Amino acid sequence: MNRIVKFYHEMGSPPSFYRITQHWLMPMLLLALGLTAYGLIEGLFFAPKDYQQGDSYRIIFVHVPAAWMSMFIYAIIGICGIITFVWRMKVAEAVMMASVPIGALFTAVTLLTGMLWGKPMWGTYWDWDARMTSQLILLFLYIGVAGMYAAYEEDPRKAARLAALVAIIGLVNLPIIRYSVYWWTSIHQTSSITLTGGSEGIHSWDMLRPLLVMALATKFYYIYSMLTRAHTYLLKTEAKKQWVAQAVSKKSGAKP
Amino acid sequence: MTPTRKKRLILVLMVALGVSVAVAIFLTAFRDNIMFFKSPTEVAAQDYPENRNFRLGGMVKDGSMSRIPNSLKVQFVVTDFAEEVKVEFEGILPDLFREGQGVVTIGKMRNDDLFVAEEVLAKHDENYMPPEVADALEAAKKQQSNYGNYKQEESE
Numbered sequence: 001m002n003r004i005v006k007f008y009h010e011m012g013s014p015p016s017f018y019r020i021t022q023h024w025l026m027p028m029l030l031l032a033l034g035l036t037a038y039g040l041i042e043g044l045f046f047a048p049k050d051y052q053q054g055d056s057y058r059i060i061f062v063h064v065p066a067a068w069m070s071m072f073i074y075a076i077i078g079i080c081g082i083i084t085f086v087w088r089m090k091v092a093e094a095v096m097m098a099s100v101p102i103g104a105l106f107t108a109v110t111l112l113t114g115m116l117w118g119k120p121m122w123g124t125y126w127d128w129d130a131r132m133t134s135q136l137i138l139l140f141l142y143i144g145v146a147g148m149y150a151a152y153e154e155d156p157r158k159a160a161r162l163a164a165l166v167a168i169i170g171l172v173n174l175p176i177i178r179y180s181v182y183w184w185t186s187i188h189q190t191s192s193i194t195l196t197g198g199s200e201g202i203h204s205w206d207m208l209r210p211l212l213v214m215a216l217a218t219k220f221y222y223i224y225s226m227l228t229r230a231h232t233y234l235l236k237t238e239a240k241k242q243w244v245a246q247a248v249s250k251k252s253g254a255k256p
Numbered sequence: 257m258t259p260t261r262k263k264r265l266i267l268v269l270m271v272a273l274g275v276s277v278a279v280a281i282f283l284t285a286f287r288d289n290i291m292f293f294k295s296p297t298e299v300a301a302q303d304y305p306e307n308r309n310f311r312l313g314g315m316v317k318d319g320s321m322s323r324i325p326n327s328l329k330v331q332f333v334v335t336d337f338a339e340e341v342k343v344e345f346e347g348i349l350p351d352l353f354r355e356g357q358g359v360v361t362i363g364k365m366r367n368d369d370l371f372v373a374e375e376v377l378a379k380h381d382e383n384y385m386p387p388e389v390a391d392a393l394e395a396a397k398k399q400q401s402n403y404g405n406y407k408q409e410e411s412e
Contacts, residue, residue, distance in 0.1 A: 169275050
């Protein structure tokens with residue numbers, strides 16, 4: 001128990017957060033690369049064809065993990081936003097702002113792959129159904145959080161609190177995306193696989209396995225990429241502090 | 257928790273609550289507009305805009321599709337298993353268009369009984385499976401219904 005409490009407190013302070021998570025980068029990157037390679041090769045070449053869509057369904061191995069990540073990362077941004085706003089924790093600010101571009105990227109990938117699949121399958125690249133529109137709003141929310149932060153350059157801590165407020169307000173969009181295909185009629189199909197309902201829509205383990213592997217791979221990539229960005233964020237905003245000088249000199253091998 | 261933090265937390269909760277309520281009211285008010293398509297039941301109840309395009313969605317009825325010779329025109333019936341609407345379309349149908357599958361058509365009603373579609377979109381369901389599994393499921397379903405008939409005959 002004591003160790004968990006100690007770990008929690010260490011993760012809350014920028015110097016020890018930097019020191020500890022520095023060692024996570026390489027394993028996370030390797031796991032992400034390895035699992036992505038396995039998931040994509042298995043999914044794109046070896047998974048069986050779909051009975052209706054043939055090979056076109058294979059976009060699922062990119063589209064669905066990216067869509068999950070776009071919402072997962074936003075949820076993390078929202079939680080960090082609340083911590084930033086209420087407790088003013090610097091590490092939460094760093095994690096929040098570091099996550100924004102990664103989440104926006106996953107959202108863009110979701111929209112693009114969905115459009116590429118939509119043209120041959122539905123017969124249109126885009127239509128304003130509830131799922132697509134709410135996902136597009138998610139992209140704008142990411143841009144909004146980043147924009148809010150960038151708009152207040154003089155004081156990065158105040159900028160982070162303002163960005164946090166935008167992020168918290170945007171949280172309301174997450175359940176709308178999730179349930180859009182159930183609350184309203186839409187062209188987008190309902191979920192094939194959910195956290196609580198199992199994977200009833202995907203009837204073959206050979207199809208499900210690469211999908212789950214890709215879901216894991218994107219999580220590891222996110223942790224790697226987010227930590228790298230969070231480190232930069234902390235080094236930049238804490239540039240005048242003693243620990244930064246030590247950390248930087250240790251990295252470059254020079255004496256402070 | 258210190259009083260300032262408590263105040264901030266309450267503020268955040270109030271903001272979240274306020275935004276949620278506002279969005280919920282907005283979505284309820286615009287429910288009809290967010291609905292992507294009208295069902296055949298709604299069309300049968302005359303609940304559609306006249307002289308203006310709208311979307312009609314449902315299942316393509318099994319065995320209802322026919323091609324009109326010497327043209328690109330097709331006719332089929334869209335059903336929600338309660339009501340049916342006859343649809344006419346001229347053009348190329350999407351890959352996933354099949355009888356017994358979901359479809360969304362965009363067009364106008366003509367004479368109350370024919371929907372003239374300008375665009376046809378296929379709607380896919382959430383099921384993914386290899387062809388062999390689909391065949392096996394189909395066979396199992398047939399067997400089950402045969403078994404059901406058998407039971408029924410036995411009890412008669």
